[in-house]
Amino acid sequence: MTDHRLLEEGSQLAINFEKLASIARSGSLVVPVAVQDADTMEVLVLAYVNQEALDYTLAHGVAAFWSTARNELWVKGATSGDTLQIVEVRINCEQNSLLYRVRPLGSGTCHTKGPDGSARSSCFYRRLENGQLVMDG
Amino acid sequence: MTDHRLLEEGSQLAINFEKLASIARSGSLVVPVAVQDADTMEVLVLAYVNQEALDYTLAHGVAAFWSTARNELWVKGATSGDTLQIVEVRINCEQNSLLYRVRPLGSGTCHTKGPDGSARSSCFYRRLENGQLVMDG
Numbered sequence A, B: 001m002t003d004h005r006l007l008e009e010g011s012q013l014a015i016n017f018e019k020l021a022s023i024a025r026s027g028s029l030v031v032p033v034a035v036q037d038a039d040t041m042e043v044l045v046l047a048y049v050n051q052e053a054l055d056y057t058l059a060h061g062v063a064a065f066w067s068t069a070r071n072e073l074w075v076k077g078a079t080s081g082d083t084l085q086i087v088e089v090r091i092n093c094e095q096n097s098l099l100y101r102v103r104p105l106g107s108g109t110c111h112t113k114g115p116d117g118s119a120r121s122s123c124f125y126r127r128l129e130n131g132q133l134v135m136d137g
Helices: A003-009 A019-026 A051-060 B003-009 B019-026 B051-060
Strands: A031-037 A043-049 A064-067 A072-075 A084-091 A098-104 A126-129 A132-135 B031-037 B043-049 B064-067 B072-075 B084-091 B098-104 B126-129 B132-135
Touching: A019 B019, A019 B031, A031 B019, A031 B043, A043 A051, A043 A064, A043 A098, A043 B031, A051 A064, A051 A072, A051 A084, B043 B051, B043 B064, B043 B098, B051 B064, B051 B072, B051 B084
Parallel strands: A031 A098, B031 B098
Antiparallel strands: A031 A043, A064 A072, A084 A098, A084 B126, A126 A132, A126 B084, B031 B043, B064 B072, B084 B098, B126 B132
């Protein structure tokens, strides 16, 4: 497996603790957003939002993020078709994180694909067990 | 209302987009973690975890975070009694965020209190509606 596939499909835990520091270095003013399926209640993905992405989300009723890798507005599903329709946007006590409750309009949410070849419903498809990552199902 | 109460109990949106930059400046190597009630499926809080907090969580079976405000290990419930028992720990595709699925053992999860005087079950007790924050219920 390539390093990339190992990271995404492997059983080896290799948490990237550098991500937030690199976001800060990029100068992006973002807050984290947890995204939850409003019907199944599954947590789908954790992403980042700046003012522009939040404004887009509220104006268009679809989940938009700030891509901290590409430093650009990321309208989820714009290329993949895996659009997330907004049911509601919630905010935490201290107003430094968000919760998007959504309805997926495509085949899934994650950019990785499951055994059936379609996008996984959630990015959290592995659990930690005795120091290893275990796939569901 | 004090500024603090306005932030937590008010209807005015005032997102703190500076939080992640300040975490990075502190030198903490953390990843965000979404915390979900494994029974009700409610998203309870979004926090941060470093290697030490993750190790503590896995060793003791209760949710621990890294307090990015105090720069110290934060064993949730150690002072409030609102311990979160770990049901499972999940990780995303790119291994840069976590999901704790938990069972709350106390009266709630948020440090704020609802009208009945007990801790709110979730920090996400307000939704955005037409540019204002609206409380549930």
